[in-house]
Amino acid sequence: MDKLRTLVAAAQFDICGGNCPTDKSPLNFITQAALPGGGSISLLKVLLTNVCVNDCGYCVNQIGRDIPRCSFQAEELAKLFIELHTKKLVQGLFLSSGIGQDASRTMQGMIKAIEILRYRHEFKGYIHLKILPGAGFDCVEAGCRLASRVSINIEAPTAPHLAKLSRKKDLLDGIVQRMRWVKQLRAKDDYIVPSGQTTQFVVGAAGETDLDILHTATSLYREMDLKRVYFSAFHPVKQSSLEGITPTPPMREHRLYQADWMLRVYKFSPADLELALDTSGNLSLGKDPKLTIAQKQPWLFPVDINKASYEEILRVPGIGPLVADRIIKTRREHSISSVQQLKKMKVDTTKAMPFIWFKGILDDERQLSFLPQLETQLEPILATHR
Numbered sequence: 424m425d426k427l428r429t430l431v432a433a434a435q436f437d438i439c440g441g442n443c444p445t446d447k448s449p450l451n452f453i454t455q456a457a458l459p460g461g462g463s464i465s466l467l468k469v470l471l472t473n474v475c476v477n478d479c480g481y482c483v484n485q486i487g488r489d490i491p492r493c494s495f496q497a498e499e500l501a502k503l504f505i506e507l508h509t510k511k512l513v514q515g516l517f518l519s520s521g522i523g524q525d526a527s528r529t530m531q532g533m534i535k536a537i538e539i540l541r542y543r544h545e546f547k548g549y550i551h552l553k554i555l556p557g558a559g560f561d562c563v564e565a566g567c568r569l570a571s572r573v574s575i576n577i578e579a580p581t582a583p584h585l586a587k588l589s590r591k592k593d594l595l596d597g598i599v600q601r602m603r604w605v606k607q608l609r610a611k612d613d614y615i616v617p618s619g620q621t622t623q624f625v626v627g628a629a630g631e632t633d634l635d636i637l638h639t640a641t642s643l644y645r646e647m648d649l650k651r652v653y654f655s656a657f658h659p660v661k662q663s664s665l666e667g668i669t670p671t672p673p674m675r676e677h678r679l680y681q682a683d684w685m686l687r688v689y690k691f692s693p694a695d696l697e698l699a700l701d702t703s704g705n706l707s708l709g710k711d712p713k714l715t716i717a718q719k720q721p722w723l724f725p726v727d728i729n730k731a732s733y734e735e736i737l738r739v740p741g742i743g744p745l746v747a748d749r750i751i752k753t754r755r756e757h758s759i760s761s762v763q764q765l766k767k768m769k770v771d772t773t774k775a776m777p778f779i780w781f782k783g784i785l786d787d788e789r790q791l792s793f794l795p796q797l798e799t800q801l802e803p804i805l806a807t808h809r
């Protein structure tokens with residue numbers, strides 16, 4: 424149990440779509456994570472070992488820190504997981520690790536544990552396997568054949584940024600190349616890692632801007648066919664080279680998730696997203712980026728809620744995909760003609776009303792207090808057309 428507690432605590436910085444140990448668990452090592460297709464799952468999120476030869480300055484497991492170190496044997500971890508699964512305490516496994524001696528040897532231990540689960544215990548449930556930076560192709564391929572989802576953390580948007588965080592990690596050869604292998608393996612065989620691959624950034628430790636992060640995230644979605652990009656606000660770790668760096672506000676992480684959501688789900692273009700950035704290349708901590716973008720594109724609004732396309736409705740602040748769907752379905756039966764109807768459909772009318780129009784709408788219902796700002800923004804555009 425001591426080993427389990429140590430290796431669960433050491434895994435807390437890996438994000439898997441939810442990430443909080445659930446309070447319901449008497450053992451407090453179960454993570455409730457969002458599933459790729461919706462819903463959630465209780466996971467045992469754990470490391471094979473917290474021994475690590477790397478010196479990543481943001482990580483509790485980096486070499487040289489005076490902390491208790493321990494490792495599971497593959498058999499031991501598999502047995503433990505199956506016991507928890509049989510008792511219905513966990514449904515799936517999220518397995519990561521420090522790099523014990525070298526990445527391939529450590530990954531062989533991780534793969535062995537999963538092979539025992541898949542072949543001996545015939546466990547068919549969800550397994551998320553972390554691919555270790557620098558692991559060989561054979562390990563990546565074997566892991567991809569066993570896991571439901573794999574991930575390899577990129578940590579920083581560029582090689583110079585990563586060099587500020589770790590002296591050993593190599594962004595292009597050690598990390599991006601493994602992503603490419605996963606993509607190539609998936610292209611050859613539909614059954615390989617059915618839930619695809621993801622990655623994670625540490626935010627705010629290397630002096631990178633949100634533009635740097637979003638630029639790399641966009642390229643990775645496009646080039647590596649990633650399913651998700653996760654963001655983890657930096658917290659300084661004691662006895663580390665980054666100990667003196669200011670922690671990143673959680674709101675910065677939240678804004679990046681909002682921007683990522685707009686790219687993936689709302690299908691905003693990277694150029695749209697750049698409108699939400701300030702002159703230093705960062706998202707405002709105080710304002711929803713979707714609202715900023717809408718206010719900078721006044722010519723797109725107000726949208727006629729009874730005629731606009733799904734995509735046009737989705738650009739309105741305060742309206743997400745579920746609500747946009749609801750609006751489209753409702754107006755097939757009858758037109759929308761009141762704020763009350765919108766509220767019933769769960770439109771966030773405080774944010775949405777200035778950007779919406781319907782027949783009979785009253786000026787004070789549209790909350791046009793933002794109009795002077797729009798006029799200021801429109802003036803230079805109108806001037807070029809005069």
Ligand code: SF4
Nearest residue numbers: 475477479482485521
């Ligand atoms: S490789 Fe880096 S991030 Fe991973 S466990 Fe080791 S020190 Fe931590």
